[in-house]
Amino acid sequence: MSSKLEAIGIAKRYGDSVALEPTDLVVQAGEFLTLLGPSGSGKTTLLQMISGLVAPSAGRIEIDGRDVTHVEPGKRGIGMVFQSYALFPHMSVWDNVAYGLRMRRKSRDEVRAAVDDALAMVRMSEYAKRFPKELSGGQQQRIALARCFAYRPSVILLDEPLGALDKKLREHMQAEIRSLHKELGATFVYVTHDQDEALTLSDRICLMNQARIEQVGTPADLYDRPATRFAAGFIGHSNLLEGELDATRGASGEPILLAAGGRIPLPTGASGAHATRHTLLLRPEAPRIVEPQSGFVDGTISDVVFFGSDTRVHLSMSDGSELTVRCGRSVSPRVGDRVGLTWDPHRTTLLHA
Secondary structure, eight states: OOEEEEEEEEEEEETTEEEEEEEEEEEETTOEEEEEOSTTSSHHHHHHHHHTSSOOSEEEEEETTEEOTTSOGGGSOEEEEOSSOOOOTTSOHHHHHHHHHHHTTOOHHHHHHHHHHHHHHTTOGGGTTOOGGGSOHHHHHHHHHHHHHHTOOSEEEEESTTTTSOHHHHHHHHHHHHHHHHHHOOEEEEEESOHHHHHHHOSEEEEEETTEEEEEEOHHHHHHSOSSHHHHHHSSOOEEEEEEEEEEEOTTSOEEEEETTEEEEOOTTGGGOOOSEEEEEEOTTSOEEEOTTSSSEEEEEEEEEEOSSOEEEEEEETTSOEEEEEEOTTOOOOTTOEEEEEOOGGGEEEEEO
């Protein structure tokens, strides 16, 4: 797969404030890459430099091998959906969506077909004659999406485009965006702070923190094999077990971590680590509840929360730590019960403390 977009040593400073450390990033042609991170992590700054709306302090941007660092936004061949809707208040919905096509001198028939298709995709066909002031925030956001998708650019940048939508419509639009990505074959770069949205939509995720890239990988990579404590804590719910390597070995010769008042076998490859102090990542769906003293660790159930499809059980461990376990509906845990936990060691990830 060839690269479509490259950021090479790109950086941004505002006086003494660092908005983005020198950063390298390659986006493959036809890929859906999500820039994920908390507020202030640098994800929107990176997107704005790719779009040309913000000039970098250092580095360069290439699209299809062409240096576009100093090319104005309208000549980069990209489309962008902003956090703000940026609709023309004096134009109807239909004319807002048609604007970009008309600027590109498309024929009347091409404009009509593209606008009608785009409005149908976002379920806004019946609002074609209305003006932006007559629409809700969510409806305006859908028009902004339709306007970008109508002329089918080869690179589409989306800056938290679904933030104003309710949960049901947000999920519908996520499915529509995924479908449109496959249909267009375009390269999508998508900014969000919503980890579930990133896991749902992305081919790869670029996780950002404190103005730099923390980790880049597939959703499965970041969820199952986070490279850092921040990545482990930001993607999904995390149980972090702090402990020290035991000088002895388990029955099968595997290394053992002394943590949460128990002896925990570590995943394959952990014995190569040189440090004695470690953190073990255990996702809530990995452990299962067993009788006390028949698992790796024991704990006392402190809370039980019903989520419909499953139940979240919170346990207090002997070392003062807290663990969360996701159970099926068939399990009936009770607050105050003493239980054991066991799991497949290969479903854990060892992080250096």
